[in-house]
Amino acid sequence: MRYISTRGTAPALSFEEVLLTGLASDGGLYVPESLPSFSAEQLEEMASLDYPSLAHRILLPFVDEAFSSEELREIIDDTYSVFRHSAVAPLVQLEHNQWVLELFHGPTLAFKDFALQLLGRLLDATLKRRGEKVVIMGATSGDTGSAAIAGCQRCENIDIFILHPHNRVSDVQRRQMTTLSGPTIHNLAIEGNFDDCQAMVKASFRDQSFLPDGRSLVAVNSINWARIMAQIVYYFYAGLALGAPHRAAAYSVPTGNFGDIFAGYLAAKMGLPIAQLMIATNRNDVLHRLLSSGDYARQALEHTLSPSMDITVSSNFERLMFDLYDRDPSAIAALMAAFDDGDIALSEAAMSNARAMFASHRVDDAETLACISNVWEKTGYLLDPHSAIGYAAATLADAKSGVPWVTLATAHPAKFPGAIERSGVAAVPTLPAHLSDLFDLDEHFDVLPNDMAEVHRFMSAHLGA
């Protein structure tokens, strides 16, 4: 399997090379040159597989010769053995035609664990084999940070620097990152927002001259292909449980950086019957407005009750645009250059391609709180604010479509006790046992200005030998 850049001028890479990078050298994102696909007969046979077996079946074609089938199986088994639910991604029915796919049973209670527990293990094995050390640099609006640190904690050959927006993640999210200490783990609270953190990370990939010789950056954000790849699996897991290949389901995905929903789009291209993919946004609704109008327009970032989705530049949308423009890299390079300078409009053909699979809905804070409280009243089920955005969009869409809807429940409600309290529900979400001492532990983080030179100085000064 070869991976090519959406902008066309960076070299094609193998899986091992793509795992060890982030942005392509031309500023684009890596995507597989072609996708494996599964026939209806194969899907029928895959329906009985447990989560790790299904993951092995789906991921093996992507890793080419970097991992043997046995090595990959061992890593996958180890990855999903740390999840607290034996189904790994349990599917729970809440109402007629409405399911939630619980993606929060990993160590840090968010869907990021599915990919980052795997990525940490793949990196560890690869770096040991190559005898190399790398520097991980990531941006987080709350969940990627702790999942990346937890996933990579035991890698011997890394230094990890995670940038989060100062005072803009929940206390639980911050503590999940900052209480994981060690000489190679660095949490940087940036006096800016998530877009600022992500922009710094992307710019750092383009110019890595601040790093000592022999070191390079590896991404843990969803610009790293391996993140997307791992997230494809749970769409198949839910779809097969609901009757694929004989019945199509629709998925509602709380969306920020467009990584999670892009994995669903790939699942559809690989043969999973998917009726629709719902882009569910909070007030940071660039993608909802794009789908409604065709205009891809920048917006000032707003802080909401779903902080992990407070993102206005959705990195992975570029991967979708590549397909919407028939994989023409020069069209994408030109569009992205224009987007750097201002707003852009997508062509009619591209928009009609997008609307064939995607719908969108924006849910504001008041609607998010109402959804948490209504679902609790009706079903006794407690949604976190991000999952509530997905669920609110799915229930509206169900009225029109009549197909089974799966909302991706992307985080555990105990990560956002403030929002749960504001919803007025009587329940107090409690952290699982392994995090019960979270508020007793010491925190380690440095506050830095929103200034890339300062961040690079900090990183150079704190890199291990």
Ligand SMILES: Cc1ncc(COP(=O)(O)O)c(C=O)c1O
């Ligand atoms: C809890 C939660 N839900 C949803 C999202 C949005 O996912 P994506 O950025 O892949 O669109 C995020 C962050 O990425 C998140 O942390």
Ligand SMILES: N[C@@H](CCOP(=O)(O)O)C(=O)O
């Ligand atoms: N919502 C994320 C933001 C980063 O997105 P990613 O999927 O590209 O890592 C977070 O919670 O950190």
